[in-house]
Amino acid sequence: METVHSTFLLLLFVPLTQQAPQSQLDSHVNYEYATGNSEETKFSQDYEDKYLDGKSIKEKETMIIPDEKSLQLQKDEVIPSLPTKKENDEMPTCLLCVCLSGSVYCEEVDIDAVPPLPKESAYLYARFNKIKKLTAKDFADMPNLRRLDFTGNLIEDIEDGTFSKLSLLEELTLAENQLLRLPVLPPKLTLLNAKHNKIKSKGIKANTFKKLNKLSFLYLDHNDLESVPPNLPESLRVIHLQFNSISSLTDDTFCKANDTRYIRERIEEIRLEGNPIALGKHPNSFICLKRLPIGSYF
Numbered sequence: 001m002e003t004v005h006s007t008f009l010l011l012l013f014v015p016l017t018q019q020a021p022q023s024q025l026d027s028h029v030n031y032e033y034a035t036g037n038s039e040e041t042k043f044s045q046d047y048e049d050k051y052l053d054g055k056s057i058k059e060k061e062t063m064i065i066p067d068e069k070s071l072q073l074q075k076d077e078v079i080p081s082l083p084t085k086k087e088n089d090e091m092p093t094c095l096l097c098v099c100l101s102g103s104v105y106c107e108e109v110d111i112d113a114v115p116p117l118p119k120e121s122a123y124l125y126a127r128f129n130k131i132k133k134l135t136a137k138d139f140a141d142m143p144n145l146r147r148l149d150f151t152g153n154l155i156e157d158i159e160d161g162t163f164s165k166l167s168l169l170e171e172l173t174l175a176e177n178q179l180l181r182l183p184v185l186p187p188k189l190t191l192l193n194a195k196h197n198k199i200k201s202k203g204i205k206a207n208t209f210k211k212l213n214k215l216s217f218l219y220l221d222h223n224d225l226e227s228v229p230p231n232l233p234e235s236l237r238v239i240h241l242q243f244n245s246i247s248s249l250t251d252d253t254f255c256k257a258n259d260t261r262y263i264r265e266r267i268e269e270i271r272l273e274g275n276p277i278a279l280g281k282h283p284n285s286f287i288c289l290k291r292l293p294i295g296s297y298f
Contacts, residue, residue, distance in 0.1 A: 093117060102144070114138035121145065128152040134183075136161040149173040151193075158183040175219070182208055191217040195240065199223040206230050220244070221271065228253045237266050242295075243274035248282075255288035264288045271295070 093099070093115040097106035103123040106115060112130045122144045131153040139145060145166050155177040162183055163169060169186040173193040181203025182194065189212055199220065209215065210231040217238045220229070225244040232239070232254070251257035254264060272279060272295035279286075280297035 117142060119144070123147045125149045126153070130154055132156055134158045134162045136165075138162065139166060142166070143168065145169050147171040150177065152176045154178055156180070160184045170214075179203075184208075185212060187211060188214050190214050191219075193217075193219040194223070195219045196222045199225065201226045201229070204229045209233055216266075221274075234264070235266060238269045239267070240269075240271045241275070242271040246272065246275040247277050249277070249279075249285040250282075251284045253285050255285065257284070260287070262288050263290070265290075267291070269294070 093104065093106075096109055096111070096115065097104050099105075099118060099121075102120055104115075104117055104121050104125070106124070106126045106129065108128045110130055111126065112132065114124075114126065114131065114134065117124060117139075119141065121142065123146060127149055128151065131150060132155060134150070134155060134157075136159050139162065143166075146168050147170060148163075149171075151173055152175070155174065156179065158174075158179070160183050163172065163186045164184045166186045168188060170188055171191040171193075172185070172189060173191075174197065175193050176196045177194075179194060179197040179199055181199060182205075185192065185208060192215065200223075204225075208231075209218075209229060210233070212233050213235055215233050215235050218232070218236060219238075219240045221240040221242040221244070223244050225241065225246055227246055228241060228249065254267070254270070256262040267289055268291065270289070270291075270293035272293045275295065277295070278298055279293060279295050286292055
């Protein structure tokens with residue numbers, strides 16, 4: 001009897017412990033993962049809803065890439081305008097050259113034009129460079145210049161107005177260049193050195209020296225002059241004309257043919273050696289001088 005009762009109980013509990021169908025298990029698993037994804041999706045949506053309001057929306061808008069025109073406007077507003085050339089004129093020259101107490105030394109720096117000078121400059125030494133031309137613009141608004149030295153350049157031409165407005169210029173050196181003529185010279189010039197060029201007599205105008213009443217030293221040796229320049233001022237002390245092509249002199253070259261009493265007081269030295277001229281054939285050309293010129297007399 002007890003055996004029958006136990007068998008009955010066993011048959012009763014077996015259906016209760018039977019494994020659920022596979023489809024139900026799969027549904028349960030899928031539901032759990034679906035729930036997780038749903039929560040994650042909802043979290044993300046809440047995050048966007050929360051942080052894309054107000055300030056965050058503005059921040060997102062600032063990340064939008066502007067078009068090309070907008071970029072140009074922003075660039076114009078942000079980048080300051082560059083300094084003008086006039087503001088930078090002094091510094092580059094004084095970096096390339098040496099500026100010291102009104103003197104500018106630009107020697108052997110391979111410049112091919114006159115650099116912008118500080119306005120207070122009184123002396124410019126630009127020797128042994130590659131400058132080919134001088135113009136009036138090179139010294140515009142430079143009233144204090146007293147000495148210019150361009151020895152050993154490649155200067156072929158000088159505009160007539162280059163030095164005419166330099167009222168204080170006293171010494172001008174143009175030696176060892178390629179000049180064919182002389183420009184208009186400033187009125188207070190005391191020294192002109194243009195030796196070792198290619199200057200011909202036709203490259204010197206008749207009145208070039210006439211009004212230079214302070215000119216004391218004139219160096220035109222080693223050129224191509226066929227005659228002594230006319231109208232040399234009374235102020236001259238030294239005249240160097242050696243090694244040119246001078247072949248003749250007149251009674252008015254240094255003296256005054258109509259005034260036998262005239263004496264040229266200040267002349268200390270005239271050099272004419274190296275020219276195709278026999279000075280002994282022109283005695284009246286020296287009658288007013290205290291010293292005879294240096295050169296060949298026979």
